[in-house]
Amino acid sequence: MIRYPNALDEIETAVSAEAKGWLKKAQTRTSLFAKLGRYTNEIEATTGKKKKLSDFWGDVKPLYMRRQYNKCVYCETRLEGGAAGNIQWDLEHFRPKSAVSRWPSAKSTLLYDFDMGDSATVGYYLLAYHLHNYAAACKTCNSPYKSDHFPIGGERIFGLAHPDDYVGERALLVYPLGNGDDDPEDLITFTGERAEPKYTKEQDLHKWRRGRVMIDFFDLNRDGLQAQRAAWLLAVWSNRLLADKGEPFALKSLERLRSPRIPYSNCTKCFLDMCSANRPDAEKLIPILEEIVRISEDG
Ligand SMILES: [Zn+2]
Structure with a gap:
């Protein structure tokens, strides 16, 4: 959101x-x-x-x-x-x-x-x-x-x-x-495809409540939606790898992936931030995303 x-x-x-x-x-x-x-x-x-x-x-x-x-x-x-x-x-x-x-x-x-x-x-x-x-x-x-x-x-x-x-x-x-x-x-952040409250109770109680409620209220971690975000993030990851190699088209796409116009924009920006700040953690997410997509494809 x-x-x-x-x-x-x-x-x-x-x-x-x-x-x-x-x-x-x-x-x-x-x-x-x-x-x-x-x-x-x-x-x-x-x-x-x-x-x-x-x-x-x-x-x-x-x-x-x-x-x-x-x-x-x-x-x-x-x-x-x-x-x-x-x-x-x-x-x-x-x-x-x-x-x-x-x-x-x-x-x-x-x-x-x-x-x-x-x-x-x-x-x-x-x-x-x-x-x-x-x-x-x-x-x-x-x-x-x-x-x-x-x-x-x-x-x-x-x-x-x-x-x-x-x-x-x-x-x-x-x-x-x-x-x-x-x-x-x-109020809402993402680790990979998963939505989470941005604040802990201790950091800001009201913001934590709002983040928690919005995630639960719309069931933002429902299976189908998580699978859609996982598939999308795998494409974003491919783009990130090509951008690392200096591919001009991928570099241009990377800019566009931070636009509010793209699907799952909040999730995408959080993932791109993780790719920049903590590449090993981003890499660890990839097999998890692949597994989520595989399970959703198998019904
Ligand atoms: Zn909707």
Whole structure:
């Protein structure tokens, strides 16, 4: 996971250009939710019958896909971009719009000695159409992992109009598209293909909790994802070896591998740093990566 800094006014300008009338519609819909004190996708017509209200956040999904370089905002897997790729993506609400379910659920084996916040029957309804409450995610990260969960370390707040108003909740997840100080790379690091909290409890308790929770919440070490990162790192390693020999193409590629545009960017940068700072440890990882790939190929 990495940060994609996007100021709210930049996103608004892009939405105005690409989805004409969207901002006005969003304002009208948000006013309705403010009046009702909740999110809804139906209203009662004058005849007394229920009338469906179409949700339209999907209209801005392609804009978020592009701003994230066609990578899932949470797992950094690259998905197909453009109109044909649209179906592979969800436009996800960072803070759930209609209800909040407790995480971890009662069935989960995950145990923590710190609070995650209560469930709620009313969600963050005033953020249902807020452009700083959206991110483009792969369907696996969005559902079942993200779903309508939103763990927090403080008291849950509702009915405020801007995501910045919710700082007091002490969210345990990071919104990667914001322009604040939150940076997933300051919370999650990688040893080889494996995600780990960047800080220990002793170094910074809150940062350790956030890193731990984000890794567990999205199951960033799930088998399939680890195998994808392992295969990718083996290609990065080949590039590194060619660059060591002065191969011009490999040297150029090495620069590009530090760009936020590439898949598994956080993981890749951590691996390249290890290659530079501690080559023997990087070399020891290679047979492990090969074994992970082999197991995944054998199903
Ligand atoms: Zn994902």
